[in-house]
Amino acid sequence: MKLASLSVLAALAAAFATTALAADKKIQLKTKPYPMDTCLVSGEKLGSMGDAYVLVEGDQEIQLCCKSCLKDFNKDKKANLTKVTDAWKKVKAYPATTCIVSGEALDAKQAVGVVQDGSEYQFCCKDCVKEFKKDTAKFAKKLAEISKK
Numbered sequence: 001m002k003l004a005s006l007s008v009l010a011a012l013a014a015a016f017a018t019t020a021l022a023a024d025k026k027i028q029l030k031t032k033p034y035p036m037d038t039c040l041v042s043g044e045k046l047g048s049m050g051d052a053y054v055l056v057e058g059d060q061e062i063q064l065c066c067k068s069c070l071k072d073f074n075k076d077k078k079a080n081l082t083k084v085t086d087a088w089k090k091v092k093a094y095p096a097t098t099c100i101v102s103g104e105a106l107d108a109k110q111a112v113g114v115v116q117d118g119s120e121y122q123f124c125c126k127d128c129v130k131e132f133k134k135d136t137a138k139f140a141k142k143l144a145e146i147s148k149k
C-alpha cells in the first residue's frame with residue numbers, strides 16, 4: 001500500500017516537472033491577443049466594415065467590429081469575457097520563445113501576439129506583425145515546422 005502511494009507521488013512529481021518545463025517554453029505576454037476573427041458582440045467578421053475597434057480589458061485584447069458595439073460589450077462584460085476564454089481553449093498556443101518573423105528571442109515586455117486561423121503567433125515587435133500580415137501563409141508553414149520539433 002505504502003509503495004503504491006509512493007509511486008503515485010513519483011508519477012505526480014514527474015507530471016508536475018513536465019508541466020513546469022512546458023510552461024518555461026512559453027512567454028507570458030503582457031497583453032493576450034484577441035483569439036477570434038469575428039466581433040465579440042455582433043459576431044460580424046472583423047475588417048468587413050473597416051478597421052476593428054480594439055480595446056484591452058485587463059490583460060486581454062478585445063476586438064469589436066465598430067465602436068457602437070462597445071456599449072453592448074460593457075453591458076454584459078462578464079459573459080463576453082467568458083466567450084473570449086472559451087475561444088482561447090481552441091487556440092493552439094505558440095510553441096516557441098523566439099519571434100516567428102525575425103527569429104529573435106522574445107521579451108515578455110515587448111512581445112506581441114496575434115491569433116490567426118486558430119493558432120497563436122508571437123512577435124518581438126509590431127514591425128514583425130506587419131511583415132507577418134503580408135504573407136500569413138508563409139508563416140503558417142514556418143509555424144508548422146517549429147511545432148514538429
Ligand SMILES: [Zn+2]
Nearest residue numbers: 042065066069
Ligand atoms: Zn459593431
Ligand SMILES: [Zn+2]
Nearest residue numbers: 102124125128
Ligand atoms: Zn520584430
